[in-house]
Amino acid sequence: MERRVRVRFAPSPTGPLHIGGVRTALFNYLFAKQHDGDFLLRIEDTDSNRFVPGAEAYIIETFKWLGLPFDEGVGIGGDKGPYRQSERRDIYRVHVQRLLDEGKAYYAFDTPEELEAMRKRLEAAKAASQQYDATTRMTMKNSLSLPADEVKALLAAGTPYVVRVKVEPGQEIVVHDMIRGDVHVQSDILDDKVLYKSADDLPTYHLANIVDDYLMEISHVIRGEEWLPSAPLHVLLYRYLGWADRMPAFAHLPLLLKPDGNGKLSKRDGDRLGFPVFPLAWTDPQTGAVSSGYRESGYYPEAVVNMLAFLGWNPGTEQEIFTLEELVKAFDLEKVSKSGAKFNLDKAHWYNRHYLQRHAAADLLPALEAQLSEKTLDAAAQALARDEKACIRMIELVKDRLTFPGDLYGQLFFFFEAPAAYDEKVVKKRWQPEMPAMIQAWWQAAEATDFSVPALEALTERMIGEQGWNTGKFYNSLRVALVGTSMGPHLFDIMALLGRAESGRRLAVACEKIGQGLTA
Ligand code: GLU
Numbered sequence: 101m102e103r104r105v106r107v108r109f110a111p112s113p114t115g116p117l118h119i120g121g122v123r124t125a126l127f128n129y130l131f132a133k134q135h136d137g138d139f140l141l142r143i144e145d146t147d148s149n150r151f152v153p154g155a156e157a158y159i160i161e162t163f164k165w166l167g168l169p170f171d172e173g174v175g176i177g178g179d180k181g182p183y184r185q186s187e188r189r190d191i192y193r194v195h196v197q198r199l200l201d202e203g204k205a206y207y208a209f210d211t212p213e214e215l216e217a218m219r220k221r222l223e224a225a226k227a228a229s230q231q232y233d234a235t236t237r238m239t240m241k242n243s244l245s246l247p248a249d250e251v252k253a254l255l256a257a258g259t260p261y262v263v264r265v266k267v268e269p270g271q272e273i274v275v276h277d278m279i280r281g282d283v284h285v286q287s288d289i290l291d292d293k294v295l296y297k298s299a300d301d302l303p304t305y306h307l308a309n310i311v312d313d314y315l316m317e318i319s320h321v322i323r324g325e326e327w328l329p330s331a332p333l334h335v336l337l338y339r340y341l342g343w344a345d346r347m348p349a350f351a352h353l354p355l356l357l358k359p360d361g362n363g364k365l366s367k368r369d370g371d372r373l374g375f376p377v378f379p380l381a382w383t384d385p386q387t388g389a390v391s392s393g394y395r396e397s398g399y400y401p402e403a404v405v406n407m408l409a410f411l412g413w414n415p416g417t418e419q420e421i422f423t424l425e426e427l428v429k430a431f432d433l434e435k436v437s438k439s440g441a442k443f444n445l446d447k448a449h450w451y452n453r454h455y456l457q458r459h460a461a462a463d464l465l466p467a468l469e470a471q472l473s474e475k476t477l478d479a480a481a482q483a484l485a486r487d488e489k490a491c492i493r494m495i496e497l498v499k500d501r502l503t504f505p506g507d508l509y510g511q512l513f514f515f516f517e518a519p520a521a522y523d524e525k526v527v528k529k530r531w532q533p534e535m536p537a538m539i540q541a542w543w544q545a546a547e548a549t550d551f552s553v554p555a556l557e558a559l560t561e562r563m564i565g566e567q568g569w570n571t572g573k574f575y576n577s578l579r580v581a582l583v584g585t586s587m588g589p590h591l592f593d594i595m596a597l598l599g600r601a602e603s604g605r606r607l608a609v610a611c612e613k614i615g616q617g618l619t620a
Contacts, residue, residue, distance in 0.1 A: 103319045105137025108173070110309065110323070112144045113155035116382035116391060117162055119443075120324060120356040120365065123408040127353060128322045129168045130409070130431040137319070141173030142312060143184045146302045153385055156184075162379045166401045167424065180316045185308045192303040195311050195341060196263050196296045204340040205295060207261045208232075208242035209254055231291040234269045263296040265306075267336065275331040278320075278351040279436050285332040293333055306330060310337045313348055321348045322433065328352040351433055354412045357440040365443050367391065375445050379404065398467075398504030403451040412441040421454060453503045461495035467505035468495060472516065475509070480602050481516040490597050497589035511588075515597060518606050519584025521620035522613070526586045530576040536611035538569060539581060543607055551600050556592040581610030 109125040111117060132139040141163075143156055160175050172178030182188055199205035210218075218232070218240065227235075237244055242264070243251045255261070271287040295307040303311070313321060331350055338347045358369040370377040370392075381393035394404050406422055415422075415430045422430065456464075465488065472485045484490055498511040542563055549555040564571055579591050582603065588594055595603045613619075 104317070105132055105135035106140065106317050106319050107132045107137065107322055108140040108142050108313070108316065108318055109170075110142045110144050110312075111159055112147065112150065112305075113152060113159065114147070114150040115152050115155055115384075116378040116380070116393075117155075117159055118367075119377050119379065119394075119408070122162065122166070122379050122404075123356065123411055124322065124324055124353055125163065126166075126168060126405060126408050127351075127413070127431075127433070127436070130428055131320065131322060131433050132171075133428045134431060138171040139168075140178070140180075140316060140318075141170040141175065141183065142316070143174045144305060144308065145184060145186045146305060146308050148186075148300050148302065158380060158382065165380065165395055166405055168405070183316075185312065186302070188308070188312070189301055191315070192296070192308055192311055193301075196303065196307065199265070199295070199340060200263060202340075203266065205263050205265050206237075206243045206292075207251060207255070208240065208264050208294075209246075209259055209261050210241045214241060232264065233267060233290070233292050234288070237264075237266075237292055261298045262294045264292040265295050265333070265337065265340070267292055267333075271336075273332045273335050275328075275335055275350055277328075277331075278349055278434050279354075280328075280352060280438055283328070283331070287332075287336065290333055290336070306333055306337065310334055310341065314338070314341070314343050314346055317346075318348045320351060320433075322351045322353065325352045325355050351436070354437055355440040356411055357442045359443050359445055362440070364440075369443075373445060375443075375448065398506045399448070399452050400455040403448070403455040406455075407448050407451045410447070411443065412436050449503050456502055456505070457500065461492045461499055464495050464499070464502075464505050464508065465491060468508045468512070471506070471509040475516065477516055478518075484515060484597070484602075493593075494597060497593055514583035514585070514588060515594070518602075519580075519582075519610070521584060522580050522610065523585045524619045526576055526580045527614060527619055530573045530580070531614055532573065532577075535577045536615045538567070538574065539578060539607055539611055541567075542574075542578075543604060547600060547604060551596060553590070553592045553596050556595060560592075578607075581607050581614065 107128040109128050111121055129139050131137075141159070143159075145151055145156075156174065163170065170176050172180070173183040196205065200207070215232075218236065222231075222236070232240065239245070244266070246254075267287050267290045269286075269288040273285045273287055273290075275283040275285070277283055293306055294304050296303045302308075312318075331352070335347065338344050356365040357363065358365045359373060363369075365377065367377045376392040376394050376397050376399075378391055378393045379395065381396040382391045383389070384391075395401075402423070405424060405427070406420075409422065409427050409431070410420070413431065413436045416435070419430075468491055469485075477485060494512050494515055495508065498508070501511055502508065542560070545559055545563065546556060549559055560574075563569070564574060575591060576586060579586060579588070582591065582598075583594065598606070
């Protein structure tokens with residue numbers, strides 16, 4: 101019988117989630133939904149030294165924002181819980197004991213100093229093996245090297261210990277990976293890794309991860325490439341625990357690489373090149389330092405999902421825009437690439453622009469209002485800022501130039517600020533001594549119209565024809581007089597929104613200043 105698809109996202113709450121972790125979760129989600137399976141959230145908090153308060157809530161908030169709901173796990177519940185590893189101590193203890201009883205693991209009492217001395221010894225001897233394994237374990241202080249009664253006495257005295265897996269050399273281990281194919285490893289290269297520490301009565305990542313995947317009936321382990329080196333040990337643990345027939349299939353996703361060069365994408369790259377590496381902004385609880393997030397930078401969740409789906413996977417067609425439902429259908433785990441996926445900032449912007457364009461101008465009104473609230477505006481500008489209809493019209497005029505809602509004010513500032521200076525290049529090229537007289541003549545007629553866009557257009561065309569003005573020079577001069585630059589949407593759209601009083605005032609000021617040879 102086909103096994104039910106159950107996958108898990110298993111982050112450790114050690115700080116904000118890296119965008120690579122978000123991609124891992126997304127691929128798990130797509131795979132689960134494609135197979136009508138379950139998507140679990142398990143919190144791997146067995147490393148108490150690295151635990152960061154707030155990280156778990158951050159993770160949950162991230163997936164709410166992205167619209168990738170979990171079916172089971174922390175914050176949701178389910179019948180295979182608890183889903184926080186720190187609440188599963190009793191479960192792990194049983195399995196650690198079983199491995200000890202069956203001679204597949206052993207107690208080790210070595211102090212940090214003794215371990216350090218061993219490391220130095222091995223380094224000095226340039227030993228091929230630099231670890232605690234079959235070749236070195238008998239020189240150390242553990243239940244394999246010490247007499248049984250001494251071990252008993254140490255345990256009875258409450259001496260701190262760890263439990264290590266006893267890796268038998270000479271075994272072939274195969275990791276079946278859906279992306280990389282079969283990975284063969286000799287057990288000789290594996291370390292007798294620590295599975296449990298008495299000091300905090302907690303298992304390590306390796307043991308907890310395996311026990312939970314088994315008990316939570318996980319069918320596929322989809323995770324970052326950085327976990328591939330742990331996979332042989334995990335396969336071995338499945339064998340040791342007698343669960344080999346329930347072993348999940350593995351899929352190790354390619355690394356996310358920096359946009360330039362070949363290294364792993366880091367927060368430093370983000371800071372250097374100006375993009376977030378975290379989904380949501382994060383305040384470090386210890387230092388108070390704030391890291392930017394996609395959400396706060398004005399990215400749409402659909403854009404982030406669409407962009408991340410393409411980091412390591414593509415549909416093999418030209419299609420680049422996918423809704424989540426379309427991704428669920430098209431995604432193919434076995435077509436995920438083996439080589440690293442380069443983060444591409446232009447593409448991230450391109451996706452965001454696309455999803456922003458799908459929103460109505462009115463949806464962007466709160467963003468404009470927020471930006472306006474940070475400015476000091478004069479009375480006319482305040483009135484315009486309060487005019488919702490006018491603001492929505494302005495947004496419509498510049499929407500296709502926006503990548504982020506945060507770009508709005510930069511595209512609309514001239515509605516709210518009379519020019520403080522006039523673009524020198526435009527003035528030099530377009531302005532003529534007779535311009536003030538032309539503008540004044542035009543204004544007299546313009547002022548008398550209903551000041552609508554069609555009326556202003558018709559009037560101007562008529563006057564240019566009658567007076568024989570140079571069209572380009574006239575329009576450019578009028579624009580620079582009104583807004584100070586050569587940018588912006590259609591001139592009469594701007595003027596109609598500014599209204600008669602403000603437009604007239606600005607033109608008069610400009611004619612006087614530029615007429616006197618001033619550009620500021
Ligand atoms: N706790 C590990 C992490 O932080 C989980 C790795 C895995 O998925 O097995 O990513």
